[in-house]
Amino acid sequence: MATPTKLRTATVAIAALILASIAAYMVFSYLSAKNREVMQAKTQVQQIVVAASDIPFGAIIQAPMLKTASWPVSSIPKGGFMDAGQIEGRFAVADIPVGTPVLASSLAPVKSDTGVMSFIIPPGDRAITVAVNNVVGVAGFILPNAVVDVIATVNSPYRPASSGIDARISKIILQNIKVLAVGQILEQKEGKPVTVPTVTLDVKPAQAEKLALASEDKIQLVLKHVGDTQKVDTKGATVYSLLGGLPVRPAGPARRIRPRKKEHRARPSIDSIKVIRGSAISNQTFK
Numbered sequence: 001m002a003t004p005t006k007l008r009t010a011t012v013a014i015a016a017l018i019l020a021s022i023a024a025y026m027v028f029s030y031l032s033a034k035n036r037e038v039m040q041a042k043t044q045v046q047q048i049v050v051a052a053s054d055i056p057f058g059a060i061i062q063a064p065m066l067k068t069a070s071w072p073v074s075s076i077p078k079g080g081f082m083d084a085g086q087i088e089g090r091f092a093v094a095d096i097p098v099g100t101p102v103l104a105s106s107l108a109p110v111k112s113d114t115g116v117m118s119f120i121i122p123p124g125d126r127a128i129t130v131a132v133n134n135v136v137g138v139a140g141f142i143l144p145n146a147v148v149d150v151i152a153t154v155n156s157p158y159r160p161a162s163s164g165i166d167a168r169i170s171k172i173i174l175q176n177i178k179v180l181a182v183g184q185i186l187e188q189k190e191g192k193p194v195t196v197p198t199v200t201l202d203v204k205p206a207q208a209e210k211l212a213l214a215s216e217d218k219i220q221l222v223l224k225h226v227g228d229t230q231k232v233d234t235k236g237a238t239v240y241s242l243l244g245g246l247p248v249r250p251a252g253p254a255r256r257i258r259p260r261k262k263e264h265r266a267r268p269s270i271d272s273i274k275v276i277r278g279s280a281i282s283n284q285t286f287k
Helices: 004-043 205-214
Strands: 045-051 066-072 126-131 147-155 168-189 192-203 218-223 272-277 280-285
Touching (some): 126 205, 147 205, 168 205, 192 205, 205 218
Antiparallel strands (some): 045 066, 126 192, 168 192, 272 280
């Protein structure tokens, strides 16, 4: 026969088991509900705008560069766009790989007092604009995002102009320079406004100093293959090397040839003469 103590112990154990079962059921129900919410969130998608192709830094975004894609609602990045019309015509201030959502942080602001160019310039770089012509600008083939080298033609400091020798030298001073923009400015020429093409280049501060100095003489832009980043070391070209090493005569005034003076020889003094009388010959001396 069970004692009262054993009955109380069994009752407590049964009650604890029932409470534990209830608690386990409640935890299970809670976790199941959360799991269903997560699964539902994963299955819920929304159309957002992504890059249809690689969009390079500084590009003006056009409609063919964009497309919409289904994206899980739970993982839509902040700053994403649902409408491609909000993006078209804006500048990319960062590279946007294909298939990546186009975010507001990757675009220049719609309205900005500093202008778009300030957002295109990479941090630490400078933008410098130089005036060009159809020759310097490679006949219009230089466009934004092109890569160029800069050749400067200056007078050599080792041969002063007063020497009369053609001291010009052409040398590549900058390499792998990215073109940020091309445009036009108005200048006065012979009292009339003339449209002059310009090219804005992405350079480092020290490179900007070199380019500013070289622009005082003459510069030439050399278009490169977009994938060619190799740098070359050249000695530069001079008129001497252009002519295959032939000596270059000074370009100064022609030398004046002075006529030679005639020498006048003094006649010897005559102290005696020869006198002939018939067959007789005698010398007559004078004092």
